[in-house]
Amino acid sequence: MPYKIVNEFPHELLLSDKKPCISLYQPTHRRGPDNQKDPILFKNLTKEIEQALSKKYKKDQVQSLMEPFEKIAMDLNFWKHAGEGLAIFATEGECIVYHLRRPVKELAIVAETFHIKPLIRVFQSADRYHLLGLNREEFALFEGNRYGFERVEIDPGIPQTKQEALGTVETVPSLKAGAFSGPGNAPVFYGASSKQEIIDVDTERFFRYVDETVFKYYSNPMKLPLFLVALDEYHTPFRNISKNPYLQKEGIKISYNAVSEDDLRDLAWEIIEPIYLEKTKKLVDRFEAARAREKATDQIAEISRAAIANRVECILIEADRIYPGKIDRETGALVLSNSDESGVDDVLDDLAEIVYKNRGEVVVLPKERMPSDSGAAAIYRY
Numbered sequence: 001m002p003y004k005i006v007n008e009f010p011h012e013l014l015l016s017d018k019k020p021c022i023s024l025y026q027p028t029h030r031r032g033p034d035n036q037k038d039p040i041l042f043k044n045l046t047k048e049i050e051q052a053l054s055k056k057y058k059k060d061q062v063q064s065l066m067e068p069f070e071k072i073a074m075d076l077n078f079w080k081h082a083g084e085g086l087a088i089f090a091t092e093g094e095c096i097v098y099h100l101r102r103p104v105k106e107l108a109i110v111a112e113t114f115h116i117k118p119l120i121r122v123f124q125s126a127d128r129y130h131l132l133g134l135n136r137e138e139f140a141l142f143e144g145n146r147y148g149f150e151r152v153e154i155d156p157g158i159p160q161t162k163q164e165a166l167g168t169v170e171t172v173p174s175l176k177a178g179a180f181s182g183p184g185n186a187p188v189f190y191g192a193s194s195k196q197e198i199i200d201v202d203t204e205r206f207f208r209y210v211d212e213t214v215f216k217y218y219s220n221p222m223k224l225p226l227f228l229v230a231l232d233e234y235h236t237p238f239r240n241i242s243k244n245p246y247l248q249k250e251g252i253k254i255s256y257n258a259v260s261e262d263d264l265r266d267l268a269w270e271i272i273e274p275i276y277l278e279k280t281k282k283l284v285d286r287f288e289a290a291r292a293r294e295k296a297t298d299q300i301a302e303i304s305r306a307a308i309a310n311r312v313e314c315i316l317i318e319a320d321r322i323y324p325g326k327i328d329r330e331t332g333a334l335v336l337s338n339s340d341e342s343g344v345d346d347v348l349d350d351l352a353e354i355v356y357k358n359r360g361e362v363v364v365l366p367k368e369r370m371p372s373d374s375g376a377a378a379i380y381r382y
Contacts, residue, residue, distance in 0.1 A: 003068040003088070003095040009123040011089075011096055014114050015357055018091040020057070022049055022065065023115035025107040028082035028099075039079055042086075045108040046073065052110040061092075068095035084148040085122075089114050098122075102147035105320060109345075112326065117349040120356065121319050121364035127276040130222075130246075131268055132214060133256030134230040134238060136203045137162050139210045140256060141218060142229075142264065146276070149265035158213060162206040204241060207234075211242045219246040227271060229256040229264065250275075283316060283363060284371045287379055296379045298372035300347060301334055306380060307354040308332035313381040314361040315351060318370050323347040327354070348375050 024045055029035040046069045053062045068090055072078055085100035100122055109115045122145075130152075133140040138161040141152040159165035219226055226244060228235060228251040235251055250271045256264065290296035297303060304327050306312050325336035326345035334347060355378075356362050371377050 001064065001067045001093060001095060003072060003090075003097050005097045005099065007098070009098075009119065010116075010356065013089060013091070013094055013096050014116055014119075014353075016091075018094070019112055020053065020065070020091060021111050021114045022053075022088075022090040023107070023109045023111070024049065024069075024086075024088040025104045025115075025118055026086050027103040027106065028079075028084065028086050030082065030084070035079065035082060038082060038086075039073060041106060042069075043073055045106060046070075048108040049110060052108075056110075065090060065092065072097070083150065087119055087122075100148075101143060101150055102145055111345045113345070113350060113353055115346060115349045116356075117317060117319075117346065117352050117364060120317075120352050120362050127272060128224050129268065129272055130214075130218060130224045130226045131229050131252070131256075131264065132210075132226055132247075134207070134210060134228060134234060135255065135257070136199070136206065136234070139214075141214065142261070142268075143224070144265055144268055144272075146269065146273075149261060149268070151261065152218070155217070158217065159209075162202070165209045166202070166205055204237065207238050208241050211238070211244055215244040215246070219244050225275070227251055227268065229254065229268075231255055280365060280369045283314075283365075284369070286314070287316065287371050287377050290379045295382075296377065298374045298377045300351075300374055300376060303351060303376055303378040304334055304347070305332035306378060307351055307358070310358045311380050311382065312355045312358070312360050312378045314363070314379040315355045316370060316377040317348050317352055317362065317364050318375045319364045319366050321348060321367070321375050323375050326350055329354075351376055351378075 026038070026041055026045055028038045046066065049069070050062060050066055053065055057065070069088070072088070081099070083099040084102050085104040087098040087100055087104065089096050098119065102122055104118045107115065107118070127145045129144055131142040131144065133142065140160070141154065142149065143152050144150070154160055214226070224246065225248050226246045227248050228238060230238065230251070230253070232253040235253060239247070252267050252271070254267070259267070287296050300323065303312065303315065308327070308329065309332065323346060324338065325334055325347045327333070327347060327350040328335055337345060352362050
């Protein structure tokens with residue numbers, strides 16, 4: 001059984017009813033010597049999975065389920081391109097892999113549903129953002145959050161330079177300026193008052209291309225706030241032509257090529273942090289206001305029943321916390337487990353999955369940002 005590297009969330013496998021559901025998370029490293037330890041940790045986690053499977057399934061079923069994990073362990077190229085973390089989900093006949101841009105705690109679980117709470121935190125967290133690095137000749141896109149930052153690998157079919165996207169000025173017939181061949185086939189421009197006018201027209205066309213491309217392939221599908229990183233002289237021209245609703249008024253006025261990615265991350269977080277804190281404050285205030293009207297609760301048993309009845313509009317879940325047990329999918333009752341059991345189910349993960357499948361809002365917050373110490377806080381639809 002092969003494995004597939006994916007980026008979309010939620011993937012259809014995570015919402016399916018296939019069983020058993022194998023979930024593996026581990027932190028990874030981009031550079032040596034730390035990245036040499038990653039395959040070793042992976043093999044240890046897969047041993048835990050194999051042991052858990054062996055308690056419930058026949059040997060040939062276990063071998064089939066473990067096949068993609070064995071292929072990953074042997075794939076040297078896979079480990080060379082690791083990010084900050086790894087998430088793998090497998091069931092009979094299918095295995096998907098996420099390379100994550102933030103570290104995750106190591107975890108290996110075999111259960112009746114996939115453990116997606118850490119993944120929701122990665123994809124649904126209020127601190128995710130895009131940076132658009134831009135100049136007259138090329139663009140680059142970066143994605144980050146409070147834990148990680150990296151350059152986005154643009155699809156090879158999408159031009160990133162002005163030359164690739166638009167050609168040269170003298171070969172584009174729609175420009176206000178034109179050109180013909182002079183002595184020695186050198187281009188001679190006509191119809192423009194100056195070379196600067198030609199450059200300005202060309203720059204505007206490239207900026208429009210960048211704006212449309214980033215919105216179509218990244219901003220619209222991912223719905224992340226976009227911050228411009230460019231020299232001061234490019235901010236106003238780009239904002240004047242941009243139709244991307246995710247472009248933020250805040251920006252970084254520096255050439256993105258003039259600083260390291262670490263420095264760029266730090267500059268970005270100076271802008272993002274107050275926005276992130278304001279977002280989380282609004283979520284908590286919204287919960288407290290709803291609780292005052294008896295339309296919200298932090299009691300896990302009550303949230304469970306409401307989630308099954310599709311009454312939860314928004315749920316806040318504490319990151320890195322496991323509430324041992326599972327939810328009865330018919331009644332909403334809690335079925336608690338011994339926390340010492342290996343590969344135990346997680347009630348909070350069940351809640352996240354149920355609310356997500358019902359198209360509710362799921363936000364995973366660090367412990368210090370939660371409005372309750374119960375592990376969850378829910379706002380009702382009615």
